[in-house]
Each structure stands twice: as C-alpha cells, then as structure tokens.
Amino acid sequence: MHSTARGPALGGCRLWHYDDARAAMRDALRLSRAMTYKSAVAGLPLGGGKGVIMLRGGAIDPEVRRTALEDFGDTVDRLGGDYVTAEDVGTSAADMEVIAERTPHVKGLSREHGGSGDPSPYTALGVVTAIEVACERAFGSPSLEGRSVALAGLGHVGAHIAQRLADAGAELLVADVDERAREVAERLGARWVSPQEALTAPVDVYAPCALGGVLDDETVPALRCRVVAGAANNQLAEDRIADLLNARGILWAPDFVANAGGIVNISVELADGDYDAERAERRVRGIGDTLRRVFDDAASMNATPLTAAMELARRNLAEAGEAMPASETDTEPAGRL
Numbered sequence: 292m293h294s295t296a297r298g299p300a301l302g303g304c305r306l307w308h309y310d311d312a313r314a315a316m317r318d319a320l321r322l323s324r325a326m327t328y329k330s331a332v333a334g335l336p337l338g339g340g341k342g343v344i345m346l347r348g349g350a351i352d353p354e355v356r357r358t359a360l361e362d363f364g365d366t367v368d369r370l371g372g373d374y375v376t377a378e379d380v381g382t383s384a385a386d387m388e389v390i391a392e393r394t395p396h397v398k399g400l401s402r403e404h405g406g407s408g409d410p411s412p413y414t415a416l417g418v419v420t421a422i423e424v425a426c427e428r429a430f431g432s433p434s435l436e437g438r439s440v441a442l443a444g445l446g447h448v449g450a451h452i453a454q455r456l457a458d459a460g461a462e463l464l465v466a467d468v469d470e471r472a473r474e475v476a477e478r479l480g481a482r483w484v485s486p487q488e489a490l491t492a493p494v495d496v497y498a499p500c501a502l503g504g505v506l507d508d509e510t511v512p513a514l515r516c517r518v519v520a521g522a523a524n525n526q527l528a529e530d531r532i533a534d535l536l537n538a539r540g541i542l543w544a545p546d547f548v549a550n551a552g553g554i555v556n557i558s559v560e561l562a563d564g565d566y567d568a569e570r571a572e573r574r575v576r577g578i579g580d581t582l583r584r585v586f587d588d589a590a591s592m593n594a595t596p597l598t599a600a601m602e603l604a605r606r607n608l609a610e611a612g613e614a615m616p617a618s619e620t621d622t623e624p625a626g627r628l
C-alpha cells in the first residue's frame with residue numbers, strides 16, 4: 292500500500308515472473324505509487340496499492356495457483372479494506388472470484404457476480420473523451436467527424452476506441468503486430484497500416500494503445516500529428532520527452548489522465564455498492580473536465596501537460612494530508628486499471 296490518504300488503496304493483483312523477491316517487491320511499490328497518482332489526479336476517493344504474486348520457473352500447476360490466490364485473498368482480508376484488489380496483468384475475472392471466496396475487498400468481478408465487469412470499454416470511453424478534449428484545444432472543435440486518427444494496438448481497449456472513433460465519423464488508420472486484428476480494421480472500414488506507418492502518418496491524432504515507451508528521442512521527431520492521446524500506460528520513455536512534444540507543438544494528453552476510465556468505473560462499484568453502469572459512464576466522461584483543467588494549468592504555468600497533471604495530483608493528495616515530494620514524478624505503468 293502506497294497511500295490511503297484519499298481512501299482505500301486500490302490496485303490490481305499481478306501474477307508474474309520475477310527473478311527474485313526484491314524485484315517483485317520493487318515492482319509492487321512502483322506500481323502502487325503510480326496508482327496513488329492516477330486516482331488522485333482523477334479526484335477519486337481512493338489511495339494507491341498493488342498486489343504482486345511472484346511466480347518462479349515455468350508454468351504454475353492449477354491447484355497451486357488456486358491455493359496461492361486463496362492465500363492472497365486471506366492476506367487482503369487481514370488488511371480490513373485498507374487495500375482493495377482487482378484484476379491485473381496475469382490475473383483474470385475468474386481469479387478474482389477465487390479471491391472473493393476469502394475476502395469482500397475485491398472489485399471488478401463479472402456483472403453476474405455483482406461487479407463492474409471488464410474495465411476496457413470504460414477505459415476506451417475515457418480515452419475517446421480525452422481525444423475530443425485534445426482536439427477541442429488543438430483544432431477548436433471536439434468533433435471527430437472527418438478527423439484523421441492513427442491508432443496502434445487493437446487489443447481489449449484499442450478495439451473499443453476504434454469502434455467509437457469510427458462511429459463518430461473519424462478517418463481511421465489502424466495497426467497491430469497481431470495480424471488477426473486485421474479483421475477489426477475490415478469491419479470498421481479502417482485502413483490497415485504497419486505500427487511504424489501509424490506512428491509517422493500525417494494525421495490529426497496519434498493514439499498509442501499498445502505498450503509503453505513508444506515516445507522517445509527517435510520517435511517524437513518523426514511524428515506528423517498534432518495530438519497524441521491514447522490508452523497505453525507509460526507512453527513517454529522518460530519524463531523529459533514531454534518537453535520534446537511541447538517544443539514540436541504536439542499536444543499530449545497525459546496517459547494516466549486519459550486512461551483512468553477503468554479505475555473510475557471501479558470506484559463507482561466501490562463507493563456506491565450497487566453498481567450502476569450509467570452513473571459509471573457519466574463519471575468516466577468527467578475525465579474530459581480533468582484534462583481541460585490540466586491543459587489550462589499547463590498554459591498558465593507555462594509548463595507541459597505532464598507537469599500540470601503531476602501538480603494536480605500532488606495538490607489533491609496534499610488536500611488529503613499526504614505530502615509527495617516534487618521530485619517524485621512517477622509515470623510508470625499502473626497496470627491494467
């Protein structure tokens with residue numbers, strides 16, 4: 292648990308291979324801190340936490356896996372609700388149901404089990420809202436009709452984003468390393484390009500929706516878009532890349548602001564008990580207001596959107612009595628939420 296100042300420390304449970312316990316611990320701490328910032332910038336009544344179950348060697352025996360999840364559930368339960376767990380890399384909704392046999396402090400269960408279900412459609416809704424707000428700033432209108440968008444990564448989130456963009460009348464270029472995603476492109480009438488072409492295409496918006504670290508010293512000079520806004524966590528290889536984007540006149544929607552839809556959705560499940568999808572949708576659209584504020588603050592501070600977003604998170608944490616050092620600008624991936 293990194294912080295409980297704003298509320299229970301919420302963050303997924305990662306089941307992953309690590310070289311040793313130190314590496315697993317470091318990952319848990321780094322990821323939990325990122326969750327603190329992500330929830331704080333979104334103004335959610337949540338702190339930051341993360342669970343890590345360390346795997347060793349090859350495949351895990353299903354019985355051992357179940358036992359490990361049960362032990363994890365017991366551990367979460369002992370924390371009495373200070374930490375709330377959910378799905379993350381390496382765990383599934385079915386795994387959450389095993390954990391739920393041992394503790395009520397688990398969210399993101401399937402709809403049939405009273406939970407808020409797969410977060411991806413909500414993450415996608417938040418990202419599309421962020422794209423609209425960024426277009427409003429860059430082009431004077433939030434309308435996506437006729438806007439050209441290059442999207443890389445047609446996975447759980449990217450495919451939903453592409454669908455929404457197509458429905459809104461955007462001109463789409465899409466890319467994925469997995470050829471099976473071509474089917475999505477065909478269905479949406481999108482042009483299929485390579486990931487490299489998507490990155491350098493002369494478009495209004497580039498939407499990175501695959502892995503992190505895509506924006507660096509080599510790729511930013513090659514961009515020919517006016518806006519970058521997407522779902523991928525940790526888009527900047529380093530924080531200073533935000534300055535490079537600014538210098539090139541490219542408006543970047545900070546990833547941890549734009550992709551918070553999943554956690555906003557879970558916060559509705561957590562706060563209101565009785566999960567309501569419409570309420571969740573309204574709150575996810577609130578990401579647009581957060582991003583407008585970040586862009587306004589960046590303009591008045593003469594700073595990058597990254598600096599403004601980190602400042603906003605720090606202010607929200609300070610209000611709750613949690614002081615974060617100004618040097619702590621963590622934009623590491625916060626996992627699937």
Ligand SMILES: NC(=O)c1ccc[n+]([C@@H]2O[C@H](COP(=O)([O-])OP(=O)(O)OC[C@H]3O[C@@H](n4cnc5c(N)ncnc54)[C@H](O)[C@@H]3O)[C@@H](O)[C@H]2O)c1
Pocket residue numbers: 410411412414443444445446447448449466467468469472486500501502503522523524550551553624626627628
């Ligand atoms: N799932 C969520 O609700 C959620 C929430 C917040 C952030 N995110 C972040 O959004 C991103 C996508 O998440 P997801 O759940 O859709 O994952 P996913 O694994 O379902 O999809 C990722 C897709 O990207 C493709 N891909 C991988 N490398 C690529 C490359 N170099 N170029 C183009 N495509 C490539 C994969 O083939 C896959 O189709 C991740 O960075 C994730 O951390 C997801």
